[in-house]
Amino acid sequence: MIDVPQFIFATCQVGAEHAVKREAARRHPDFRPAYSRPGFLTFKLPEGHELADDFKLRCVFARSHGFALGGVRGESPAEMACEAWRLFGERPYDRIHVWPRDLASPGHRGFEPAVTDECRQVRELLWQHRPATANVATDDDTSPARRGELVLDCVLVDPGQWWIGFHRARGFGSRWPGGLVGLQLPADAVSRAWLKMEEALRWSRLPIPSGARVAEIGSAPGGASQSLLARGFHVTGIDPAAMAPVVLENPRFRHIRRRAIQVRRREFRKVRWLTADMNVAPKYTLDVVEEIVTHPEVRVRGMLLTLKLFDWEFADQLPEYLARIRSWGYEVVRARQLCHNHQEVCVAAIRHGRSVRPPKPHEK
Ligand SMILES: C[S@@+](CC[C@H](N)C(=O)[O-])C[C@H]1O[C@@H](n2cnc3c(N)ncnc32)[C@H](O)[C@@H]1O
Known part of the structure; x- marks a missing residue:
């Protein structure tokens, strides 16, 4: 039997955490703020909640959200990948999203939120260590998730610490890793x-x-x-x-x-x-x-x-x-x-x- 998740996570730009908490308190008064870092928040869900895997947080400032299964630490990325799958358990999934917590506010010293090379390496590692099940998932990390797909989420929160979760892709932000839409500024663009x-x-x-x-x-x-x-x-x-x-x-x-x-x-x-x-x-x-x-x-x-x-x-x-x-x-x-x-x-x-x-x- 698969446990019902007791937490959700949300990611946002650095500085917006308080705004996310205030919105969550207005919309979901029974969610309790739990572990958080700049740009990454978790909330404890009420006992016996019946949230669907595509529930909408409806927070303007949350760039992405999903169920949180817990944090993963380890001596090496390979060890962490095994631990991530242990946390994820027997759940079905269609694809894997890996993205980093924002480390600065957008524009600060040129910082732009984006999926990094480290994320691509971790995604590859998770893919290699995936359990041998009948689950048919895609290795494609270049296109957005299709609506309805189940996504294993891995947020690189700190060096040596990932958070594992999942969501079902529906709206715009939920189809990209962390809602990071992967646009590249063209060379001839005159402003960002x-x-x-x-x-x-x-x-x-x-x-x-x-x-x-x-x-x-x-x-x-x-x-x-x-x-x-x-x-x-x-x-x-x-x-x-x-x-x-x-x-x-x-x-x-x-x-x-x-x-x-x-x-x-x-x-x-x-x-x-x-x-x-x-x-x-x-x-x-x-x-x-x-x-x-x-x-x-x-x-x-x-x-x-x-x-x-x-x-x-x-x-x-x-x-x-x-x-x-x-x-x-x-x-x-x-x-x-x-x-x-x-x-x-x-x-x-x-x-x-x-x-x-x-x-x-x-x-x-
Ligand atoms: C963030 S910039 C806009 C960037 C622009 N959309 C681009 O694509 O490069 C803000 C602009 O608002 C303009 N602005 C400020 N007050 C204005 C007003 N009352 N009417 C029209 N433009 C205004 C400024 O001159 C400035 O160029």
Whole structure:
């Protein structure tokens, strides 16, 4: 018989641990914080819990989560691999994910969360030491898990210490080791915002048709614009700062070199998709975006907004920020701290019909 796991783990960016704990306390008051390290947390589950193997933690700041079976220590990686399988027991699995705990906050001295060579070596070792069972698992570590696959999780928490767990892949983050989506910044990208926009588009799956017109507030120098242009969109970049020449040269790009509040509303009449990534407080971003999307002549269908959390205390206000966006008529509003986000979160919002925008008092 296989034991029911008594703990879950979650991984997050360094600095977000408190935000994860606060969210978990709000959503799952019966989970008790247990062992944790920067970027890695565990919670004790209530006795007799009936969580399914694909349960959703629903924490914006948790990049990945799953059931935790325990920590593994040993004299050598081979010894640790054997111990990992002993902990994992007879459970079925379809693939193995190995990733490291973040060792610094994203951007600190160039740190980017990523699967390392050491992870690839540990994964190979686990694969070699796998028990001889009828289980049919894949050795493929280059593609994301398919939805529904069971994943053996191994987090490299510290030198000589791994944590073993498992989850069933469902949503975006759960299909990649530790939610690390494995994007490489192209050599010609003019800023790392390319990574943020790519990850945001893949996570949100906003149905933006090729050829669509996208307004991008806070577009300079233009990495995110490059990602949008590469998908065939027409991009209007709004930013008082200079765009990179390579972006300006693209015939589908237009620069409005102003602050967002100085842009005439008619510029947004044909815009159905809007992104914002300004280095300002969340309230300012929301004020600016609200002005635009609630204007009677503007019909923005979907948005990707970066909300900068200059202070981690802003994390507690996230439910209110999302409620405010919903009040503009966006039925689906989701947030995630992407692996390429710094101290900020990405919000995706979409509305399905023209009639859903609540009428403004003067329109009633
Ligand atoms: C994080 S950077 C944007 C990076 C950009 N998306 C890219 O792909 O390279 C933030 C930008 O917001 C711009 N910004 C700040 N306040 C703004 C405002 N009120 N209206 C438009 N842009 C603003 C800044 O000039 C800066 O270029």
